Amino acid sequence: MVKKVKSSVTYAKMRGIVSYFTALIKEKKFVSNDLMQKFGSSHPIYRHLDSDGFLRPDDGLPVEGGATALCFSNPAIQESSRVSAADFDYLKVIGTGSFGKVLLARHRETDEYYAVKVIQKHTILKRKEEGHIMCERRVLLRTLNHPFLVRLHFSFQTRDRLYLVLDYASGGELFYHLQREGSFVESRARFYAAEMASALGYLHSLNIVYRDLKPENVLLDSAGHVLLTDFGLCKEGVVGDATIRTFCGTPEYLAPEVLQQREYDRTVDWWGLGAVLHEMLYGLPAFFSPDRAEMFKNIMSQPLVLRPGVSAAARDLLKRLLHKDRTKRLGAKHDLAELKCHSFFSSIQWEELVAKRILPPFIPSLSGPTDLANFDPEFTQLPVPPSLGMCEGTGMTFPGFSYMSENVDTASSHAKGH
Secondary structure (H helix, E strand, O other): OOOOHHHHHHHHHHHHHHHHHHHHHOOOOOOOOOOOHOOOOOOHHHHHEEOOEEEEEOOOOOOOOOOOOOOOOOOOOOOOOOOOOOOOEEEEEEEEEOEEEEEEEEOOOOOOOOEEEEEHEEEEEHHHHHHHHHHHHHHHHHOOOOOOOEEEEEEOOOOOOEEEEEEEOOOEEHHHHHHOOOOOOOHHHHHHHHHHHHHHHHHHHOOOOOOOOOHHHHOOOOOOOEEEEOOOOOOOOOOOOOOOOOOOOHHHOOOHHOOOOOEEOOOHHHHHHHHHHHHHHHOOOOOOOOEEEEEEEHHOOOOOOOOOOOOOHHHHHHHHOOOHHHHHOOOOOHHHHHHHEEEEHOOOOOOHOOOHHHHHOOOOOOOOOOOOOOOOHHHHOOOOOOOOOOOOOOOOOOOOOEEEOOOOOOOHHOOOOO
């Protein structure tokens, strides 16, 4: 049953429609530069919006190390991953991104199901995004051991495509559940926020700033636990009080210091958590307006106004996370430790949470691994691209990209003669 919350459902439906047409645009290989003009492209920020509505580095803005710089992997890892595109059956499209599609795939020998992110090389090269793709792969390899971050199992390439074989989160996107329900009760929002905070704190401990927290990048596994995904906008090497200036992210969740093109730090992730928590509780991101220019103005200068209906602790947490001065934002001094001590999370036993010993408030109803009830039909109805399983010569456009997890089932490896 969908809650009849007029504003939140209208917003969710609007974003769902945008996702649908974005998927169609990608499927038909159309690129509409007019689309952003209709949203008010006279605002200077709009020259940095790509066709998917994301903010990406621009020639007129600082770029970390150059967007075209290739990030090479550890030479100890052999380029041959011993796994290829032909080892999988590609069943359904379950998501789309800026550079390709995400598909549900079954490994032919092990019968294991994975989410395979398939990226078009020509798109990456045309947009000069090689550095971001290799950075995503590298971050995936550094975050294999946290329960709320999606894991990389294999990566390989063909002549035209890159493949990242990831955990399959059969519970779908958090956004899809928000789209259907409008908002969440506070206990459910608290559980998700705590697991997200744990994942962000872990990334920060590795000197990684995530920079793109939003409901579309938060997945649910079959048991209802959070899995953060999509590390393409991560920034590595942010140590201590170090700052960044690259202008990137998703408009609704950008911190004011990013919009103002000022230096920022890891606290942009705590702002993002505040924006997502606000959306879970109220059905809208904080400062939202359908007019993006007005929304940017709201983020930068309007005071936060919180409607009643949530607890005083929740409102206080939102005020502290969504503080416009990053130096006064919750988490600015002691990062995750500050959030753990906030009264909103007083009922959370953090060690139990990380051990996945706390029962999730919502467990996806699934008949089996191919049950796609938790995925947007606008994605699952898209055709599976042809020739995904072809293993033509790679050309090694992205040296050091291939990888195979050491935790691969040994029986499978023996079956393949390895």
